[in-house]
Amino acid sequence: xxxxxxxxxxxxxxxxxxxxxxxxxxxxxxxxxxxxxxxxxxxxxxxxxxxxxxxxxxxxxxxxxxxxxxxxxxxxxxxxxxxxxxxxxxxxxxxxxxxxxxxxxxxxxxxxxxx
Amino acid sequence: xxxxxxxxxxxxxxxxxxxxxxxxxxxxxxxxxxxxxxxxxxxxxxxxxxxxxxxxxxxxxxxxxxxxxxxxxxxxxxxxxxxxxxxxxxxxxxxxxxxxxxxxxxxxxxxxx
Numbered sequence: 001x002x003x004x005x006x007x008x009x010x011x012x013x014x015x016x017x018x019x020x021x022x023x024x025x026x027x028x029x030x031x032x033x034x035x036x037x038x039x040x041x042x043x044x045x046x047x048x049x050x051x052x053x054x055x056x057x058x059x060x061x062x063x064x065x066x067x068x069x070x071x072x073x074x075x076x077x078x079x080x081x082x083x084x085x086x087x088x089x090x091x092x093x094x095x096x097x098x099x100x101x102x103x104x105x106x107x108x109x110x111x112x113x114x115x
Numbered sequence: 116x117x118x119x120x121x122x123x124x125x126x127x128x129x130x131x132x133x134x135x136x137x138x139x140x141x142x143x144x145x146x147x148x149x150x151x152x153x154x155x156x157x158x159x160x161x162x163x164x165x166x167x168x169x170x171x172x173x174x175x176x177x178x179x180x181x182x183x184x185x186x187x188x189x190x191x192x193x194x195x196x197x198x199x200x201x202x203x204x205x206x207x208x209x210x211x212x213x214x215x216x217x218x219x220x221x222x223x224x225x226x227x228x
Contacts, residue, residue, distance in 0.1 A: 004157075033214065043203055045158070045219035091157050095214035102148065102171055103207075103214050105157030 002027045004094050006106035013082055014114050021077040021109050023092030029053075034068065034075045035093040035103065045091070051075065082113045117142055119208050119220035127226045128196050136191040136223045140208030146170075147189035148217065149181060150205040158205055164189050165212040193225075201227045 003026040013019050025034065036048040049059065051068050059066045063080045079086055092106045120139045128134050140147050146165040150158035160173035164183035178194045187208075193200055203224050209217045 035214075037219075042221065043205075043224070044221040045205065045207075047218070050215065093157075101214065102160035102163065102173060103150075103158070103217070104160070107155075107157045 002029075002032075002094050002096055002101075002104045004092050004104055004106035006092055006109050008109045009107070010110040010112070012112045012114065015084060016081050017113075018078060018080050019082055019111065019113075021079075021090050021092075021111070023075045023077065023106060025073050025075065025092070025094045027094060027096055029096040031097065033095045035095070036066065036075075036077050037091045037093060037105075039089045039091060039108070041088075048077075048090075079111075082111075084113050084115055087111060087113045119144075119206055119218050121204075121206050121220040121223050123223060124221070125224045125226075127228060129228055130196055130198060132196050133192065133194045134196060134225060136193075136204050136206075136225070137188065138191070138206030138208075138220060139188045140206075141218050144208035144210050144218070145187050146209045146212050147183060147187065148207045148209070149189070149191050150207065151175070152203040152205060152222070153199075154202070161191070163212060170212050196227045198227050201225060 005024045032053045034051045038046045065078045067076045089108045091108045093103045122137045148163040149161040152158040162172040163170045167183045180192045183189045203222045205222045206220045207217045
């Protein structure tokens, strides 16, 4: 069975602080995809990043960076110099069989960035 | 280019009633997946429709059913509503039955009283 664990449920930071969101996953598939989504109060899930199981390179996109480590089954997400607009619920998700299966989501982590 | 649209935005129903939610996929997409997101939880996969057939199904009872039309739009039907069915129902579309590039709609908030 596939499982995604986001141990942190809620984090509150002050603007300009760095924050890391943890994600640990379980799967028996050798080929799989990992995702991060952002859900603002409006409810729509916004895609942030997709990473396949064969690509362990870390990625940076502006203030966002992702650290994928197969050895620890983790796919952590860091926001550098957080801003109030980053306030949202963030979900880590997993898709097995090379992306042909359903998305399995973690329970999400609510980030509040205070001015 | 219209994204994924869902209707209605909000809905209030009584226990035991039936409800139909609708989803129009993003232009060019032919596959629709439905997810249920209870308050404070992550979305859970209900089922996926491709070529007008249910291709995958999550751990949901038969009270949850769906349909896909020739224009690729989809409906989610829930019969004999329970209080526990109160949730945000999200629709996601893709080109082909893949999660590789899946776009989500804004959701329908269902409240069962």
